[in-house]
Structures are given as structure tokens and as C-alpha cells.
Amino acid sequence: MKPERLVALAFGVSVLSSLALVIVYVAGGDAQLEGLLLGLALGGLGAGVVVWATRLLHEDVAIEERGQLSSEAERSEAAEALDEPDLTRRSMLVRMLIGASGTLAAALAIPALSLGPRPGQSLFRTRWIAGKRLVDLDGNPVRPEQVQAGAVQTVFPEGEVGAADAQTVLLKVDPAALQLPAGREEWAPEGVLGYSKICTHAGCPVGLYRAESHELLCPCHQSTFDVLRGGEPTFGPADRPLPQLPIEVDDQGFLVATGDFSEPVGPGFWNLQSDEGEDQAS
Amino acid sequence: MKVLRWFDERLGVAAMARKGLRKVFPDHWSFLLGEIALFCFVILVATGTFLTLFYRPDSVPVTYQGPYAPLQGQEVSAAYESVMRISFEVRAGLVMRQIHHWAALVFVAAVVVHAMRIFFTGAFRKPRELNWIIGVVLLILALGMGFTGYSLPDDLLSGTGLRIAYSVLISVPFVGPYLAFLAFGGEFPTEGIISRLFVLHVMLLPGIIIAMIGAHLAILARQKHAQFPGGKASESNVVGKPFWPGQAFKSVGLLLLTGAVLSFMGGLIQINPVWDYGPFDATVVSAPAQPDWYIGWLEGALRLFPPFDVTFFGILIPSPFIPGVVVPGIAFGLMTLWPFIEARLTGDHDHHHLLNRPRDVPFRTGIGTAAFLFFLILTIAGGNDVMAIMFNVQVEAVTNVLRIAIFLVPALGGLLAHRISIQLQTAAPLRLGESTRVRRNAQGGFE
Numbered sequence: 001m002k003p004e005r006l007v008a009l010a011f012g013v014s015v016l017s018s019l020a021l022v023i024v025y026v027a028g029g030d031a032q033l034e035g036l037l038l039g040l041a042l043g044g045l046g047a048g049v050v051v052w053a054t055r056l057l058h059e060d061v062a063i064e065e066r067g068q069l070s071s072e073a074e075r076s077e078a079a080e081a082l083d084e085p086d087l088t089r090r091s092m093l094v095r096m097l098i099g100a101s102g103t104l105a106a107a108l109a110i111p112a113l114s115l116g117p118r119p120g121q122s123l124f125r126t127r128w129i130a131g132k133r134l135v136d137l138d139g140n141p142v143r144p145e146q147v148q149a150g151a152v153q154t155v156f157p158e159g160e161v162g163a164a165d166a167q168t169v170l171l172k173v174d175p176a177a178l179q180l181p182a183g184r185e186e187w188a189p190e191g192v193l194g195y196s197k198i199c200t201h202a203g204c205p206v207g208l209y210r211a212e213s214h215e216l217l218c219p220c221h222q223s224t225f226d227v228l229r230g231g232e233p234t235f236g237p238a239d240r241p242l243p244q245l246p247i248e249v250d251d252q253g254f255l256v257a258t259g260d261f262s263e264p265v266g267p268g269f270w271n272l273q274s275d276e277g278e279d280q281a282s
Numbered sequence: 283m284k285v286l287r288w289f290d291e292r293l294g295v296a297a298m299a300r301k302g303l304r305k306v307f308p309d310h311w312s313f314l315l316g317e318i319a320l321f322c323f324v325i326l327v328a329t330g331t332f333l334t335l336f337y338r339p340d341s342v343p344v345t346y347q348g349p350y351a352p353l354q355g356q357e358v359s360a361a362y363e364s365v366m367r368i369s370f371e372v373r374a375g376l377v378m379r380q381i382h383h384w385a386a387l388v389f390v391a392a393v394v395v396h397a398m399r400i401f402f403t404g405a406f407r408k409p410r411e412l413n414w415i416i417g418v419v420l421l422i423l424a425l426g427m428g429f430t431g432y433s434l435p436d437d438l439l440s441g442t443g444l445r446i447a448y449s450v451l452i453s454v455p456f457v458g459p460y461l462a463f464l465a466f467g468g469e470f471p472t473e474g475i476i477s478r479l480f481v482l483h484v485m486l487l488p489g490i491i492i493a494m495i496g497a498h499l500a501i502l503a504r505q506k507h508a509q510f511p512g513g514k515a516s517e518s519n520v521v522g523k524p525f526w527p528g529q530a531f532k533s534v535g536l537l538l539l540t541g542a543v544l545s546f547m548g549g550l551i552q553i554n555p556v557w558d559y560g561p562f563d564a565t566v567v568s569a570p571a572q573p574d575w576y577i578g579w580l581e582g583a584l585r586l587f588p589p590f591d592v593t594f595f596g597i598l599i600p601s602p603f604i605p606g607v608v609v610p611g612i613a614f615g616l617m618t619l620w621p622f623i624e625a626r627l628t629g630d631h632d633h634h635h636l637l638n639r640p641r642d643v644p645f646r647t648g649i650g651t652a653a654f655l656f657f658l659i660l661t662i663a664g665g666n667d668v669m670a671i672m673f674n675v676q677v678e679a680v681t682n683v684l685r686i687a688i689f690l691v692p693a694l695g696g697l698l699a700h701r702i703s704i705q706l707q708t709a710a711p712l713r714l715g716e717s718t719r720v721r722r723n724a725q726g727g728f729e
Binding site for chain 1: 462469539581588591605633667678681
């Protein structure tokens with residue numbers, strides 16, 4: 001085909017597609033058709049222009065000299081112009097000018113602190129306190145016999161459903177198989193265990209449970225935690241165990257916490273292991 | 283003519299126009315990569331402006347009552363609800379959203395491939411170091427644009443990305459918790475983060491990108507194009523086609539064709555179906571979950587890194603710190619400084635306007651190949667769960683193999699690229715200014 005015809009054809013396709021695009025829009029719209037027609041409208045125009053440039057424009061090779069980017073003479077003249085004696089002689093004032101500007105910049109940066117509160121205790125503590133009942137997403141308290149072996153369930157402190165840092169995964173195992181760290185013998189009534197659902201690596205909810213190997217798995221970076229051994233990490237980038245929630249059964253048969261988690265929950269930060277949390281809590 | 287006179291009499295533009303119209307552009311396909319990146323950005327601004335008019339940067343909870351039945355009656359954020367409205371109710375909204383998302387993916391890809399072209403041909407050498415640094419800054423800004431935009435729909439997947447970003451930020455020794463609380467406005471998840479990301483995504487970052495693109499192009503115009511050797515090309519000239527009309531037509535054509543391809547993709551290939559992911563919920567995460575491709579290497583670094591929470595004098599260095607902060611910091615630092623590092627290593631401080639073929643500088647090609655493979659393996663590691671499903675093996679096995687591959691593959695690949703470059707050099711030495719024909723003779727040799 002002659003290039004002129006090809007270009008005309010491409011422009012024609014573009015015009016028709018643009019018109020069709022308007023019709024589709026007025027008729028109610030459809031994402032597939034809109035994308036297709038917009039693509040044809042743009043593509044027809046583009047193809048026509050490119051064919052025009054490559055087949056109909058006969059241009060010779062052009063050569064442009066680069067010329068000199070910089071020269072010694074210009075440089076020394078510029079340096080001379082810059083060297084203003086009234087500035088260089090008063091070096092004390094120049095230094096003060098720089099200092100004052102720096103102080104002003106610092107003062108102007110301070111309002112950035114309004115962007116967020118100081119972390120304070122919030123990273124060390126959650127809403128769990130001794131005596132808080134464990135409730136499900138609908139706010140109903142949970143009895144140990146309602147917890148299904150082989151499944152996981154998310155619970156919150158009573159009255160705090162949705163409090164992200166208090167989310168706890170509840171599961172049931174054979175009490176005889178438990179190898180919890182010393183001091184946690186009473187933390188698993190009837191084999192019911194509560195762990196922080198926030199991964200100690202990058203904070204994703206540890207939502208997957210491999211019942212046969214008793215492991216909680218984080219789907220984000222595949223950190224794996226052994227629920228029988230106090231949430232010890234067994235694979236993946238997490239290096240700290242999942243904090244465990246101490247629980248017991250109250251006199252009405254519901255699960256209650258006997259305190260906050262064994263450690264601060266969630267991703268690590270530099271002073272996580274300091275006793276700052278305990279100091280200020282007491 | 284009349285228009286030209288009107289402006290020339292007021293601004294004196296005729297001389298500038300004459301020079302500009304005759305500016306010479308070397309004719310090589312690889313010079314179009316940067317243009318594709320620029321045109322993607324143009325399309326991003328156009329589609330993004332449309333989306334901004336309908337999007338609500340607000341995490342206040344509302345009840346979804348739109349036409350998408352599975353979510354009706356569910357509590358979602360206003361931001362998520364507005365993205366659902368754009369997708370299902372605003373006419374032409376879905377196609378705009380999908381073109382915008384595809385354009386973002388292609389934008390970053392074009393920037394990366396453009397940077398690789400600059401690297402492997404040595405176009406960053408003196409006097410172009412400044413433009414290389416601006417390019418690296420543009421790459422980082424493009425990643426920032428991508429991540430902030432990805433987070434705006436406030437769906438389950440994007441919320442997970444934000445959570446990981448928070449965890450990386452909080453891992454910085456001494457200042458991490460303060461930085462994280464300032465950036466997010468408190469402990470994750472926070473209400474204010476969506477509106478902050480919105481300001482970054484539609485105002486601050488695009489503003490800086492536009493300024494940087496301006497500087498990038500101004501420096502390019504001032505220094506004139508580098509060019510491949512051959513023909514009449516020399517260090518003191520530029521050989522090619524003048525801007526007007528051929529190059530101008532080709533560039534406009536490329537802009538339109540880039541738009542055409544992105545429109546086809548946006549119309550025909552579904553992307554980021556936020557209605558499938560559902561709204562953000564702090565207690566839920568989907569699996570397998572992958573970020574957009576250009577964040578994959580960071581995600582992969584987090585996945586591959588061994589469990590390594592070190593404590594020095596009671597100061598905890600959490601395991602996300604090294605793969606999430608130190609590795610990217612070193613990577614971008616080395617990339618930024620590469621022109622100076624190379625000049626120091628080679629002792630070459632001359633001006634260079636003629637480009638290298640990758641084979642001409644084996645050590646640079648080897649290092650570039652190793653760096654590329656390093657990022658490639660990390661990106662693959664970002665999908666280790668997908669690979670485990672695909673090959674029906676345990677995800678632990680995939681991770682362990684990749685933990686070895688991240689050292690082995692770049693090292694071997696780099697050495698191989700170095701060796702191949704040398705082989706290619708001896709097989710076909712570069713001859714300037716003449717066309718070379720190699721023929722095989724009857725005895726099997728070359729002449």
C-alpha cells in the first residue's frame with residue numbers, strides 16, 4: 001500500500017474509534033469497549049503519524065557541532081564577579097547570617113512534631129488487663145469448650161473489639177503435648193492457648209494455622225511459630241516468639257486474661273527489651 | 283508566520299525556535315526508552331486528575347450500599363467506598379483507574395530499563411553525572427509515587443503494604459518509633475494515614491517529579507545527546523535527525539502509541555480488583571499476597587533475610603532493619619555514586635560523548651549484570667509463596683534455595699557477562715567509521 005493511503009487509513013480508524021467511543025459512553029459505558037476504542041483512537045493517530053515520519057519525510061542526516069561547554073576565561077570572570085569584597089571582608093557577619101538562617105530553619109521545622117504523638121507506653125502495652133474476658137468478633141465471651149481443636153479464632157478484650165494491638169488468636173491443643181516455657185504452666189486452661197495475632201517480624205496478622213505441625217504461619221513473609229513451645233519461631237525472618245496471653249477460666253466458665261501479653265506485641269523496635277514499659281506501668 | 287511574528291516581537295523567540303527545531307537527535311531505538319517513561323507520566327497525570335475528582339481521601343467508616351452485591355451492607359472506609367464507586371458507578375471510571383494503574387507499572391519499568399541503557403552504555407560518564415543522579419532521584423520518586431498510589435484504595439492488600447512499611451520504619455535504631463509515629467500519626471493502624479498519602483501522591487511527589495523532569499531535560503538539552511560511535515559520529519559532534527519535523531512526529535507518535543497500549547491494557551486486562559480483596563481489616567490478611575512488581579525486591583529481601591534480631595548493649599536491631607533499610611540504602615547509594623566510583627577505579631576523568639557498547643567495558647557490564655540479577659532474585663523471592671504453590675513444594679524449600687541463589691547467581695552471572703563481553707570483543711572488534719562484513723569461507727574460518 002502507498003504510504004499516503006496507509007496514513008489516511010490509520011487516521012480514519014482513529015476518527016471512527018473516537019466516534020464509537022462517544023457512542024459507547026453515551027449508551028452507558030463498558031470498560032472493555034472503552035479501553036479498546038480509546039486504544040484504537042490513540043493508536044490509529046499514533047501509527048499514522050509514525051508512518052508519515054518514517055515513510056514520507058525524507059530527511060538527510062544532520063550534524064551539529066557540540067561546541068565548548070565551558071571555558072577557562074568565563075570561569076575566572078565569574079569567580080571575579082562573585083568575589084565581592086564587602087562580603088568576604090565581613091566574615092563574622094557572613095557566619096552569623098548562616099547561623100541565623102539555620103536557627104530559623106530549625107524553628108520552622110519544629111511544627112512537624114504535630115504530625116504524631118510520642119510513642120510513650122503505647123508500644124509496650126495493649127488493652128489486655130487481668131480479669132478482661134476474651135470475646136469474639138461479635139463481642140460474645142468464649143468458653144474453653146467452644147474453642148475448636150485444629151482451628152483458629154480471633155478474640156479481643158471485652159468492650160475493645162477491633163483494638164488492633166490487642167488482637168489475639170485462640171486455639172486448642174492437647175494439654176499433654178504442651179512444652180510452654182517455665183512459669184506459664186497455668187496459661188493454657190484445658191489446652192486453650194492465646195497468642196498475639198501480630199507477627200513479631202513485620203506486623204502482619206498471623207492468620208494461617210498448620211494443625212498437624214502445631215504452627216502458626218504469617219502469610220506475608222512466611223514466619224512460622226510453634227504454638228506448643230510458647231510461640232517460638234521455627235522458620236522465616238521472625239526471630240522473637242509470638243507474645244502469649246495468660247488466660248484462665250473464671251467462675252462462670254468464660255475465658256479471661258490474667259494480665260497483658262508476655263512481651264510487647266508486633267514488630268521490633270530498638271528499646272523493646274528495655275524495662276521502660278514495666279517501670280512506668282508500675 | 284503571523285503567530286510567530288506576534289510572539290517574536292514580544293519575546294524574541296525566533297532565534298530560540300530556529301535552534302530548537304534544528305536540534306539533532308541521534309537515531310537509535312534505545313533513546314526512546316526515556317521518552318516512554320515521560321509519556322507514561324503524562325498519561326498518569328491525565329488519568330490521575332480524573333480519578334482525583336472522585337476519590338475521597340478519608341478513612342471514616344461508611345456502610346457500602348453500591349451495586350456490588352457481595353459487599354452491600356458492610357462497613358468500609360470512605361476511601362474504599364469511593365474507589366468502588368469509581369469502579370462500578372462512575373462512567374468510564376473503571377477504565378481510567380485501570381489505565382492509571384497499568385501506566386504506573388509501565389512507568390517504573392520504563393524508568394528502570396532507561397537507567398539500564400544509560401548504565402550499560404556508559405552514558406553517565408563525565409559530563410553527565412548530574413543527570414544520572416537526577417535520574418536515580420526520579421527512580422526513587424517513581425517508587426514513592428507507586429507505593430503511595432497503591433495504598434490509597436484502602437483495600438486489604440494495600441493495608442498490608444502499609445503495615446509492612448510501618449514495621450520497617452519502626453525498626454530504625456533509636457529514632458524508629460518516633461519516625462513511625464510521626465509518619466503514621468500514631469500506632470498502626472491510624473485514621474490519618476490515607477489523607478497524608480493522598481497529599482504526597484497528588485501534590486508533593488508529582489510536584490517534585492515535574493521539577494526533576496524539567497531539570498533532567500534542561501541538562502540534556504544543554505549537554506546535547508550522547509551517541510553511539512560509527513559513521514560520522516565523533517566526540518565533538520552529534521549526528522542524527524533534526525527535531526523538526528521527523529523527530530517531533532516520531533515523539534508525538536510514540537506518545538500516542540504508548541497511550542494506545544496502556545488503553546488496551548486498561549480496558550482488557552483487569553488489575554487490582556479491590557472488590558475481590560475487600561476493605562482493610564487489621565485482623566485479616568490474604569495469601570498469597572504480592573505488592574506491585576517494583577516493590578517486589580524489597581518484599582523479597584524481607585522474606586529471604588534470616589531470623590536475626592541482634593541486641594547490642596540492650597539495643598535491639600530488629601530483622602526488618604537490614605533488608606528493609608540498610609540494603610536499599612546501600613543499593614541506591616552505590617547507584618547514585620557509580621559515575622564517581624567508576625571514574626576513581628578507571629582513573630578516567632575525560633569528557634565522553636561517545637557511548638560504549640556493553641561488551642567494550644567488561645567489568646562494568648559484569649557489575650551491572652550482577653546487580654540486575656541480585657534485584658531479579660529478590661523480586662522472585664517476593665513471590666516465594668506463589669512459586670511454592672506453582673511447583674507444589676514447601677515454601678521453606680523455595681526460600682532456602684533462594685537464600686543461596688541470592689549470592690551465587692549474581693556472582694556467576696556477573697563473571698559470565700564479563701567473560702562473554704571479552705569473547706565478543708575479540709570476535710568482532712569495533713571498527714569506527716567503516717562497515718564491516720564478516721564472511722565464512724569454505725574452510726570454516728572467517729575473513
